[in-house]
Structures are given as structure tokens and as C-alpha cells.
Amino acid sequence: MAISSATLFDETPAAGTGKPALARVLHVINGEHYSGAERVQDLLAAELPSLGFDVALACVKSDLFPKMRRSTTVLYDLRMRGRADLLPIGRLARLVRDEGFSLLHAHTPRTALVAALASKATGVPMVYHVHSPASRDSTRAARNWLNERLERLCLGRAAAVIAVSESLARDTVGRGIDAGKVFVVPNGVPCRTMRPERRPGDPHWTLGTVALFRPRKGTEVLLEALAALRAAGLAAELRAVGGFETPRHEEELKRRAVELGVAEAVHWTGFTRDVDRELREMDLFVLPSLFGEGLPMVVLEAMATGVPVVASRVEGIPETIRDGLDGLLVEPGNAEALADALRRFIDGRADWAAMRRSAATRQAERFSEHAMAVGTAEVYRRVLGLDDLNTEPRP
Numbered sequence: 001m002a003i004s005s006a007t008l009f010d011e012t013p014a015a016g017t018g019k020p021a022l023a024r025v026l027h028v029i030n031g032e033h034y035s036g037a038e039r040v041q042d043l044l045a046a047e048l049p050s051l052g053f054d055v056a057l058a059c060v061k062s063d064l065f066p067k068m069r070r071s072t073t074v075l076y077d078l079r080m081r082g083r084a085d086l087l088p089i090g091r092l093a094r095l096v097r098d099e100g101f102s103l104l105h106a107h108t109p110r111t112a113l114v115a116a117l118a119s120k121a122t123g124v125p126m127v128y129h130v131h132s133p134a135s136r137d138s139t140r141a142a143r144n145w146l147n148e149r150l151e152r153l154c155l156g157r158a159a160a161v162i163a164v165s166e167s168l169a170r171d172t173v174g175r176g177i178d179a180g181k182v183f184v185v186p187n188g189v190p191c192r193t194m195r196p197e198r199r200p201g202d203p204h205w206t207l208g209t210v211a212l213f214r215p216r217k218g219t220e221v222l223l224e225a226l227a228a229l230r231a232a233g234l235a236a237e238l239r240a241v242g243g244f245e246t247p248r249h250e251e252e253l254k255r256r257a258v259e260l261g262v263a264e265a266v267h268w269t270g271f272t273r274d275v276d277r278e279l280r281e282m283d284l285f286v287l288p289s290l291f292g293e294g295l296p297m298v299v300l301e302a303m304a305t306g307v308p309v310v311a312s313r314v315e316g317i318p319e320t321i322r323d324g325l326d327g328l329l330v331e332p333g334n335a336e337a338l339a340d341a342l343r344r345f346i347d348g349r350a351d352w353a354a355m356r357r358s359a360a361t362r363q364a365e366r367f368s369e370h371a372m373a374v375g376t377a378e379v380y381r382r383v384l385g386l387d388d389l390n391t392e393p394r395p
Helices: 036-051 064-068 087-099 109-122 141-155 166-174 219-231 247-259 275-279 297-305 335-346 352-366 369-384
Strands: 023-029 053-059 075-077 103-106 126-130 160-163 182-184 204-210 235-241 266-270 284-287 309-312 327-330
Touching (some): 023 087, 023 109, 023 369, 036 297, 036 369, 053 087, 103 109, 160 369, 166 182, 204 219, 204 275, 219 247, 275 297, 284 297, 297 309, 309 335, 327 352
Parallel strands (some): 023 053, 160 182, 204 235, 204 284, 284 309, 309 327
């Protein structure tokens, strides 16, 4: 069932070129959220046609993504009623055959299973995108174990694996995946209009964070750091943008804010599609993640918007933010260190203006949405044998 009508392969030009597409690619995605990985999928759907690939999307958990996406590509509903629901596999295989798709691109352990079995049934190759470490994706050990085993099993079927950071590539190879088929394609975002400079002498600081709030995001650590700043007499407040993974976690975070005496200084704004607008309201962007990050899109968006970043030194984040140049990095779970890093900006020891300029330049040069699409297209070309690339697989 298509959420919007499908088009036929031989009638579909590559967008913006007027020429037939090199190949049709079907991205198989979850679709229940619209956070970092979903924004990658949305941007790729918009950018890849200009590079010769006709892209469509198929959701197995159609919820927020169909409502919030910005790309206008064809979107299919392959809704699964649970992990044991195998009917979408047959539907996906028929869709691949009927619509002439040349490549499947999966993004989660769940979609890897569906795409791997459809790939086996149709002979169409599969690419898998590693957005975060499956073994450290949540605080639920059983779920992590299951997802990691499922992902590893399905990766054996993948013709290529895209990792969004060098750390994830090393992790993937360390799990027994052939290094020759693992490629690093960093995430990327469009360049933004930078937020205005801070007013000289303004004592008020708005800290901000954007996330799907869940235990691994370390929001409790940020609340503790905020309490320390306010206890020192500093005029700081927190703008927390995003939804909560569960009502229970929402209750826990809000209760913790009350216990720390900062409830009135925390503004929970809820989910928004317009992340840029929220970022422009922030003086500092804070990502206190404990683990489980690949290469966070929201860090790149903050860099592009000119909001200096203070983040945990976990996984792909140090590959993006150079400590002391583009922002400040702290050890995860350390509220005291986080408060001190924030205080360095507030009291002028860290150069707010210089770091934001450096970060914006770095984002534009290394982490654009076009660079992400070009890297992905190169992987597609290699898998499909479309030309002889000199790009070497990354270890």
C-alpha cells in the first residue's frame, strides 16, 4: 500500500537532471519517530535524485515520519504489527519486483531483517546504515542484546555497510563484519542562517538541548549542572526541545527538576519540526549523552546555526567537535565537569564568538547534506558496479 502513488522505473527521471535515473533505491525505515536518523533518511531522499538515484521510502512503523518529513518522494506503508509479523517481507519483495528497485537500503535492526529477507528473495542487494551502536542504544540490556544479534545476523547479507562515524566503523568491523564492505559517510545538514551575536554584557544565558528524551541522553546530568550554575548565582535557564520516549521517563525528569529546585528554570517545549527556530533561541547547545551516539544530527545543526556546543566525549561526537576549537567536550555522566564547561563560556574563559565561527565553517566544509549524499551515492555506485571508483573502504 503506497501512502502516495508509486511511479514506474522507466518513466522516472533523476530529479533536476531530466535524465533517466541510474537506479531506483528503496529505503526501508522504521518511521515511528522523527529524530536524528529520520532526518538523515529525509535529507537523503531529497538529495540523492540530483546524483542520479531515484529514491522511495517504505515505513514499517508509520507514525511521525510520514507527517513530519520534508522530502516529497514516494512513501510506502509496510506496517508491521510486531517483530513476529512477517507479512511485510513478502509485500516488500513484490514491491521491489513490481517497481523495479535495484537496491534496498535499511536503517535499523528491524528493517535490516525485513530488507535482508526481501533481498534474498529478489536477488536485489542491500545496503545497511549504522546510525548508532545497537549494543549500546538503550539502557535495556535485553533489547540491546536482541538488536545487536539481529543486526549482526542481517549484516551478513549486506553488500555494503555505511557507518556515520569512524568509531561506529571500528565497532562494526570489531563485530566480525568484513572491513572491505564498511564505509564511513558522516552525517550532514544544510547550512543555516547563523543566529545573532550575543549582546555584550548580557548576564542571562539560555542553555538548550534537543533530543528524544530517554535515559541514555543524560538529561539528569544537565539538570544537575543547571542547578550548580544557578546555585553560584548565574542567570541560566534551560530550553529542552523534544518529546519523551515514555511517560515514565518524562515523569522522572520533571520530578528531578523539582528536587533540584530548577523546575521554574526549565522550559519543556515538546516536539517541533522547526529545530532551527529553537536553536536560534539558545546561547549554548548542550548534549550530555551517556552513550549510544553515532554522529548526532542536532550537533551539526547547532554548529550550522552558530550555537556553540558543549557535549559528552562519546563515540562520534569528538569526530565532529574539536575540543576547544569548535566547542567543549566533557566526560559523560559528570555534572560537575559539565557545569564547569558551561561556566567557561559564561565567564568568558571560552571565546563564544570564535568557537561558533569555527564550528559553522567546519560544518559547511565537512558535514553538509550534499557531502552526505555524495558519499552515499558512491557506495551505491560501488555496490551496483556503475563505475570504477577510487574510493577505498574505511576500516
